[in-house]
Amino acid sequence: MTTTTPGINILLVDDDLKNLMVLETILDAPDHRLIKATTPEEALMTLMSEPCAAIILDVQMPGMSGIELAQLIKQRRKTQNIPIIFLTAHYYEEEHIVLGYGAGAVDYITKPVNPDILRSKVSVFVELYRKTDALTKLNDTLQAEIQERHAAEERFRFVVESSPTAMVVTGQDEKIVLVNSRAESLFGFSREELLGESIRMLIPEGLADDLSTDPRANSGEPVELEVRRKDAGKVPVEVGLSQFEASSGAFHIASLVDITFRKQVEAALMATNRELAIKNAELERAAEERTKRILAEAARAEAEAANQAKDRFLAMLSHELRTPLSPVLHAVAIIREEYQVDKGIRELLDTIQRNVQLEARLIDDLLDLARIRNGKMQLHLENVDLHTLVQRAVEICHPELQRKNIQLKLNLEARNSHSVADAARIQQIFCNLIGNAIKFSPPSSSISINSANADDEKTVQIRFEDVGEGIAPERINRIFDAFEQAHGDRSTGLGLGLAICRALVEGHRGSITASSGGPGRGSVFIVGLPTAAERVTTERTPTRPEKDSPASLRLLVVEDHQDTAVQLKRLLTRRGYAVELASSVESGMALIRDSSFDVLVSDIGLPDGEGLQLMQPFIRAAGERQIGGIALSGYGMAEDIAQSERAGFDFHLTKPVDIGELDKCLHTLAAKVQPVGGRAS
Structure with a gap:
């Protein structure tokens, strides 16, 4: 006949029966006797009659908390040495940690419980209880033997x-x-x-x-x-x-x-005690490291949440700042197109347009700085000709050069002007440097741009030189810091352009330097970028000629900003498009169901949803007919553009939207769409 060894008691305390069932399932083992208690009183009654190897205790219970129950358990001599493991969903709170360990807890486990971790921790205390119980019995045996021996010697x-x-x-x-x-x-x-x-x-x-x-x-x-x-x-x-x-x-x-046997037992006991001391020290170190790790993870999560909140704030700020700029640009375009105004009025309109575009560039600079600091700036690298990018930047800045009557001297002599780079970002750098040179140069002066290869042919250097205000020696070392002004004049901008230039150049494994003879003696900026093998390109013949005016296109324009919607319709109608307006997802859906359109032009942020929701229904409503989509948004980060592309839009234009840019996109789409009722000749 075989005898079974009674299981070792483990007390499970939780007011939630479902949690008790989960713990029972995890810890069920042949050598475990699981005792469940749903109240602190029931747990105390159990401990009065049942020896336990460990207590799994929920912190949050009605009436008496787990910490208060632990304090009562530790006050009683019979139960004060029973290890307590707290279960809690709030372990990241430092106050709970301190109170728990102060109440005598040996460990914390957060909900939901990891079964392997819980079984591992409990098994340590079960094994400790088993060894302690064996040693106690052995010690009792030895004590009885000694007493018996002493009594026998007397008797x-x-x-x-x-x-x-x-x-x-x-x-x-x-x-x-x-x-x-x-x-x-x-x-x-x-x-x-x-x-x-x-x-x-x-x-x-x-x-x-x-x-x-x-x-x-x-x-x-x-x-x-x-x-x-x-x-x-x-x-x-x-x-x-x-x-x-x-x-x-x-x-x-x-x-x-x-006493040979006793010596052996004493030696074994000493070895066991040493092992227990080592394990206790390891447990203490593990608990300390675990606490540090949890605190570090909490701090990291908090920092990530703060970064995400900052990104959301910047995106929302960008949207709110950009949206009112669109009707201003559209109003300027309407005045130019529909009214005959004298030169003075045209100059005022130029001033309005220039400053609206400047405001948009300042918003772009803020977002670029946020992307750079968060490590989210993405570069789309390809083999580009830096001379071509310089010439494009000059074309963009040409109106400003004309306005101040500044002569530009181009001397692009680099034998190898090719580099693996992001063309848009390099052009942004060149535009910024040319714009700064124009801004700080007096009227009727000159700016020179030169290029040359370094001696080893591995670098191409683009040199931008002006004869303007120059830079003071004490500011030259800080000129590329964010929010730093070359001349200490806050009226000239936010001081982000050069900081962004440096980050973009360094992202291309290049360099940018600044030098000046001092105030009033001009400035020199040199951008150095790694060279690449020259790429041979072939002239491609367009498969379809661009139309002069795709007047047959029917447009559904969804825009909740009243001024923007009205002026946009006026400008597009003037260009020969048939335009229907909607101000929400719901009204846009209704028009898609009831009418046929060739192109969807939609704002992304709408009162009852997102413009992204409209594109797929728009595509399905067209059936096999080719249609197009243009997204308009104050959100212009890379992930926003990617979302528009995934939704099915062909273009994503960031507000304020220039009517010329929108018209160019519509001309491009006219080459692929099939207008309602057939293509007009």
């Missing part, structure tokens, strides 16, 4: 033969006069071989004198020493000495106990 002081220990009785001359059978077994000598011999034959040389003078021996207290056996081996024994007087004289009684 059978003069009854040597019946003593449970080896007994040796000597006379005053140290000669052995009596031994019992246990002594024979202990020493390996027969009774006949021992009787009449000196006690010193059993005790190593020198120890006999020490034993006779040991105060413990004279007081009857046992003494540990090693005795000699007949086979020359040594046995650790505990010797109890006593003396009694008889008619024949004084006799000494030595009660000897073989």
Whole structure:
């Protein structure tokens, strides 16, 4: 018949029966006896009657909290040493951590529970309980043996033969006069071989004198020493000495106990204690590291949340700042197209348009700086001709050059002007540097742009030089810092352009430097970029000629900003397009269902949803007919453009939308769409 070992008790305390079922499922094992309690009172009653190896305790319970229950458990001597593991969904709160460990918790586990981690932690405490219980029983056994031995020595002081220990009785001359059978077994000598011999034959040389003078021996207290056996081996024994007087004289009684096993147990106990000390130290280190890791993860999550909030704020700020600029640009375009105005009015309109575009560039600079600082600036690298990009930048800045009557001298002599770069970003750098040169140069002055290859042909350098205001020596080292102004004049911008230029150049593994002879002596900026093998391009013939005016196109324009919608319709209608307006997703859907259109021009941010929701229904409504889509938005980050492309839009224009740019996109789409009722010739 086999007997089963009773399981080790583990107390599970949680007011939620579902949680108790989960814990029971995780910890169910043949050697576990799981005791469940749904209230603190039930848990305390269980602990009064059941020894437990560990307590799994929920922190949040109605009435008495898990921390308060832990404090009560630790106040009772019977239960104060039971390990407590807290379960909580709020472990990241530092106050809970401090209160929990202060209440005597050995560990925290967050919900939802990782089964492997929980089983691993509980198994440590179960094993610790098992070893502690075994050691306690062993210690009890040893204590009982010692008590029994002491009692036997008292009861059978003069009854040597019946003593449970080896007994040796000597006379005053140290000669052995009596031994019992246990002594024979202990020493390996027969009774006949021992009787009449000196006690010193059993005790190593020198120890006999020490034993006779040991105060413990004279007081009857046992003494540990090693005795000699007949086979020359040594046995650790505990010797109890006593003396009694008889008619024949004084006799000494030595009660000897073989303590070989006890020594082995003590050594094992010491080794176990060392192991427990090492494990405790490891647990403490692990708990400390875990706490640090959790705090670090919480800090990292908080920082990431802050960055995401900042990105959302910048995107929303960009949208809110850009949206009102569109009707301003459209109004300027309407005045130019529909009214005959004198030169003075045209100059005022130019001023309005120029400053609206400047405002848009400032918003772009803020977003670019945020992308750079968050490491989200993406570069679309390809083999580009830097000379071509310089010339394009000059074309963009040409109106400003004309306005200030500044002469531009181009001297592009680099033999290899090709580089692997993001064409848009490099052109942005060149426009910024040319714009700065124009801004800080006096009217009717000159600006020169030169290019050359370095001696090793591995770098192409573009040099921008003006004869303007120059840079003070104390500012030259800070000129590329964000929000730093070359001349300390906040009226000239936010001071982000050069900081963005440096970040973009360094992103291309290039360099940018600034130098100046001082105030009033002009400035020189040099951009150095790695060269690449020259790319051979072939002239491509367009498959379809661009139309002069795609007047047959029907447009659905969805825009919730009233001024923008009205002016946009007016401008597009003037260009020959048939335009229907909607101001929401719902009204846009209704028009898609009821009418047919060639191109969807939609704002992304609408009151009842997103313009992205309209594109797929628009495509489905067209059936097999080719249609197009243009997204308009104040959100202009890379992920916003990618979302528009995924939704099916052909173009994504960032507000404020220039009517010329929108018209160019419509001309491009006219080459692919099939207008309602067939293509007009």
